Amino acid sequence: MRPVMRSDIPGEKTVAAEAISGPFPDPAHDHEHCIEEAFSRAERLCADRRLRLTTLRREVLKIIWEGHHPAGAYDILDRLKEQGRSAAPMTVYRTLDFLMEHGLVHRLASRNAFVGCDHPGDHHRSQFLVCKNCGMAAEMADPRITDAIRVAAAAAGFAVEAPVVEVTGLCGDCVSNAGSISDEG
Amino acid sequence: MRPVMRSDIPGEKTVAAEAISGPFPDPAHDHEHCIEEAFSRAERLCADRRLRLTTLRREVLKIIWEGHHPAGAYDILDRLKEQGRSAAPMTVYRTLDFLMEHGLVHRLASRNAFVGCDHPGDHHRSQFLVCKNCGMAAEMADPRITDAIRVAAAAAGFAVEAPVVEVTGLCGDCVSNAGSISDEG
């Protein structure tokens, strides 16, 4: 409920402060921490499932977690090449398939782009908010949305399997800064 | 929310019977009638707005309304060519842009495909159910879904502009016929 405010400076940086404030990260949050967390989760998940978190997979996961902006497959490819890795589109798509299969990243159908998931593992039903100004994406798992969809679908005799909910709009920061330049991202 | 039943034979064909039964059309419905209705609506809308419903636009709209299955841009292109029309991808995409701009068709981002809209005009917020077995798509405009999304977004300080809701699953018919062959479409 609390609006994201630029005045929330990370100084007394409790871990929780970054996690529970809402789906969008604070603009001033410690992103290195996000990345570290993403890797701990990925490592734990792969260990549990006896999966191989190879160098390539780590590299791709890292690139995706460079920001909270969805990354296109060919953007990822370019970054891999910059890092000296010989890579082709297949390299990227195969790796993304692996990461998606295990819930470590999601694909945004409305943008043909990929974004990291901060609670991988369970095959959850999530929704995405994507700011059309700064490009930031946030994931929610709101049961009221899921339920509303399931109920409406059921009324049509339809059995839901894979709901896609991707909402374009303006994030709190960009609403506040409305009118100013659009190069936040 | 009466289930769709094959026993609804079109004989005493009230206009309403086809329209209000739910988002999915009856499998035995009079589809010619759907097409006619789609064209009356398109003609009325274009007349109202002083738009030109040209031959090309009619052709594309007709192709899209050949069924309730989303059609890919290149499928539409192929059909146009079959009809003797000289056409290139641009032809199709331009025409689709026009039809979408005026709400006559919608694009399904999760399928890169286009489907006719049976209540064009208002810039409505609709949701789509797409059967993964028979491929049929149905449009809903359920305010509970729209509201749930808006409320959840607002809690994140996010202002909704364009919600994309596209649900894959099984339609009533395909749930009923579950286990049988999957060539309904």
Place this chain on the structure above:
DNA sequence: AATTTAGTGTTATAATATATCATTGCATCG
């Protein structure tokens, strides 16, 4: 070590979508 399987490299191509400029056709105005 031999075998098997998962992962990656590589090349080619498919599928979807847009940019740009030329041409045609329709509407309107003088």
Place this chain on the structure above:
DNA sequence: CGATGCAATGATATATTATAACACTAAATT
């Protein structure tokens, strides 16, 4: 009516996103 302007279409080229198929390597299993 013909000149003018603009909307629509034609046509060519190219960008962007994604997959197929096969060869090779590395890791796990025996």
